[in-house]
Amino acid sequence: MKALHVFVALTLLACDALASQHNVARHHSRQTTGLARRANRRNSCKAPVSSKTPTTSTQPPASTPKQSNGNQSNGNQSNGNQSNGNQSNDNKNNGNGNNNNNNDNKSSNPVKSVQAAAGFTPNGKKAGTSSGNALSTLDSHIGWWYDWSPNPSKQGQAMPVPMLWGGGNADGTDASRLAKFKTISQAPQYMLGFEEPDCAAGGGSAGMSVSEGVSKWEQYIAPFKAKGTKLGSPSMCHQAAETWLKQFSKQISTDWDFTNIHVNKNNMAGVRADLDHYASYGKPIWVSEFACVDDSTGFEPCTDQGQINKFISDIVDLFESDGRVAAYAYSNGMGLGNVWPMTTSSGALSASGKAYLAAISKYH
DSSP: HHHHHHHHHHHHHHHHHHHHHHHHHHHHHHHHHHHHHHHHHHHHHHHHHHTSSSOOOOOOOOOOOOGGGGHHHHHHHHHHHHHHHHHHHHHHHHHHHHHHOOOOOOOOHOBBSSSSSSSSSGGGHHHHHEEETHHHHGGGGGEEEEEEHHHHHSSSSSSSSSSSSSSSSSSSHHHHHHHHHHTBBBSSEEBBSSSTTTSSSSSSSSSOOHHHHHHIIIIIIIGGGTTEEEEBOOSSSSGGGOHHHHHHHHHOOSSSEEEEEEEESSHHHHHHHHHHHHTTTSEEEEOOOOEEOOOOOSSSEEEOOOHHHHHHHHHHHHHHHHEEEEEEEOOOOOTTTTOOBBTTTTSSSSSHHHHHHHHHTTTO
């Protein structure tokens, strides 16, 4: 009998031990599962750091040398449209009020709308020229050109881009330029804003106060946005030291689509500094004038042909490789000395003009 009692007692102790062990194991399993689930939840809430490369809608594609030009044109076009898509969304968000203004203009403005949306690089070629000098020679290598007027009229493959130079009172011909601007009947793909309104009139600049610039912009240029035209900002005389455009950007109700700039430098560090400054506006960049100039103590055009040739080669390579730059144009403006101008007095390409043609021929 005593032996039976001992057997029963040992059996009960063994059962209790097994039950306790099972409970510990079950608790440990629940705890481990709970920690795993919380870890998974934290991981699913964290942004995937490496799965999304930071991009901006302001960066048109960088070009590559001409041997891959066929693909490059397509690349420019598609990326330009990508930027445009993002940009138009921004415009929608910024301009619900503006759309009402544009609708008002649409009912009274006889200008025909652009038929198809365009990217930010005309004809898929960044390179261009101002004044139309040597256009027949450069035509197959450039995507666009302009001559500071509202109606550039030379014929060719390159796209002419109109411009409203000033507010109508900058100099003796500004009133006629404004009058011609008012006669535009077909909305262009692109349009350039005022010519250096931040410098005094009479020296090749429009000389406008910020308030006048805002008023004339909204009255004459802004209505084209509703027609599908991509608007270029006014260009600045003071390059990266400008303050005019900053104030202007805060006061207009119709934003520009690409930032139109002038670059007068003699080294690539200065060029990059200008690009960095204007990239802060968050738009694609058009360099509508560039020239070799020492602006460290004033405005001294370069006179050494070797220096100019290297500057042209370097700056074209820089513009073609910099995704922020959608278009650029060789400057044929005033006050650039006797060596820089693209053409000679007979109209033939100068040594500087030949250097530009050689530089852009690598890409277009």
